[in-house]
Amino acid sequence: MSRHSQNGPIYEVEGLVIDLYTPTVSVRAVDGAGFYVAPGETLAIVGESGSGKTVMTLGPLGLLPEGVAVDLRGTARADGKDILSMSPTDLSRLRGGFFGVIFQDPMSALNPMLKIGPQLAEQARRFAGLSATEARKEAVSLLARSGIPDPEDRYDRYPHELSGGMLQRAMIALALAARPRVLIADEPTTALDATVQAQILALIRQIQKEDGIAVILITHDIGAVSVLADRVAVLYAGQVAEEGSAIDVLTAPVHPYTRGLLASVPDFRSDNATGTKEIPGIPPNQAQLEPGCRFADRCELVQPQCRTHRPPLVKVGAGSVPHRVACPVVIAAEGIVTHD
Ligand SMILES: Nc1ncnc2c1ncn2[C@@H]1O[C@H](COP(=O)(O)OP(=O)(O)OP(=O)(O)O)[C@@H](O)[C@H]1O
Ligand code: SF4
Ligand SMILES: [Mg+2]
Structure with a gap:
């Protein structure tokens, strides 16, 4: 099933650390995490609420929570270019053109005061370099392609005149108007x-097939991951616990957190004879992080060394898509062969 590309990564983040400071608290939202995605590939980023999925993916593009002071370190490259040293103007151009972003709330991207069509046309004119006439045609065609019926009519509608599902499609059309090479869908x-969820995911998949773009899907929905993703990165408390091909991570998970996450999904694992069960406990307070494994307080297999040493991500198995796991305890206990 792998559509894993032979091409190198088009968006690549390494050793990312993001500290957020509010007047009352400082939080290490991302703690040495990284990921990559290649053209034509879908990477799913999964993890509990607050694990840092949004901040890790969008932070390097300068899309960070408002009203918060930020310290961001590490490396991030788009098409081989260092993003973190770019000027604000270049970064803004990259955000509008190279990257397309779909948010959970369409109204965070659409202007409620402007008609839908002209917003798309403006995006196509600015970032895809089209003339005003071409941009109008492109906007209508994008609305049609995004599954919006009667696109000529919808072109002249305001956002409040569309249903939730149609607005989500309009936002996808807006993200595509600049002809991005990386589409980031954050809990879309x-x-x-x-029903609409399934339609929107099918639409994202179809667009990816047609355009060969890279897709990053941030989601809680393991069902969506199994349908759409080539690779998966599992994030826990700002660190990558496990990453690999969707098949490896979903059918042969190694990290206790990944195993717990999958066991907590109803109907996902038909071989799960014990039924679903929640992972006990809560994620650590990221304002007061202890050394060692972030999952230690919730892990049934915890050993004394887990509390003192940060577990490194180690390559396991011999698949062509690297499968990496940050849990030396399970690797040793189950005699899993490592490749680093
Ligand atoms: N505006 C903010 N002020 C302070 N801390 C924040 C803010 N936004 C995010 N954080 C912190 O940064 C960390 C990562 O947040 P992030 O939004 O990336 O998580 P997430 O995995 O995307 O969660 P969700 O699934 O709920 O969207 C969390 O610990 C969160 O508390
Ligand atoms: S390193 Fe230790 S605490 Fe962390 S997941 Fe593995 S066994 Fe559990
Ligand atoms: Mg988020």
Whole structure:
């Protein structure tokens, strides 16, 4: 099933550390995490609420929580270019053109005061370099392609005149208007009902097939991961616990957190004879992080060394897509062969 590309990564983040400071608290939102995605590939980023999925993916692009002071370190490259040293103007151009972002709330991207079509046309004119006439045509065609019926009519509608599902499609059309090479979808379907969710995911998949773009899907929905993703990165408390091909991570998870996450999903594992169970406990307070494994307080297999040494991500198995796991205890206990 792997559509893993032979090409190198088009967006690549390494050793990322992001500290957020509010007047009352400082939080290490991302703690030495990284990921990559290649053209034509879908990377899913999963993990509990607050694990740092959004900040890790969008932070390097300068899309960070408002009203918070930020310290960001590490490396991030888009098409081989260092993003973190770019001027604000270049970064803003990259954000609008190279990257397309779909948020959970369409109204965070669409202007409520402007008609839908002209917003798309403006995006196509600015970032894809089209003339005003071409941009109008492109906007209508993007609305059609995004599954919006009667696109000529919808072109002249305001956002409040569209349903939730149609607005989500309009936002996808807006993200595509600049002809991005990396599409980032941050919980794109959480607010929608199940039928529309399935339609939106099918749309993202179709666009990816047609355009060969890279997709990063940030989601809680393991079902969506199994349908759409080539690779998966599991984030826990700002660190990558496990990453690898979707098949490896979903069918042969190694990290206790990944195993717990999958066991907590109803109906996901038909071989799960004991039924679903929640992972006990809560994630650590990221304002007061202890050394060692972030998962230690919730882990049934915890050993004394887990509390003192940060577990490194180690390559396991011999698959062509690297499968990496940050849990030396399970690797040793189960005699899993490592490759680093
Ligand atoms: N505006 C903010 N002020 C302070 N801390 C914040 C702010 N936004 C995010 N954080 C902190 O940064 C960390 C990572 O947040 P992030 O939004 O990336 O998580 P997430 O995995 O995307 O969660 P969710 O699934 O709920 O979207 C969390 O610990 C969170 O508390
Ligand atoms: S390193 Fe230790 S605490 Fe962390 S997941 Fe593995 S066994 Fe559990
Ligand atoms: Mg988020």
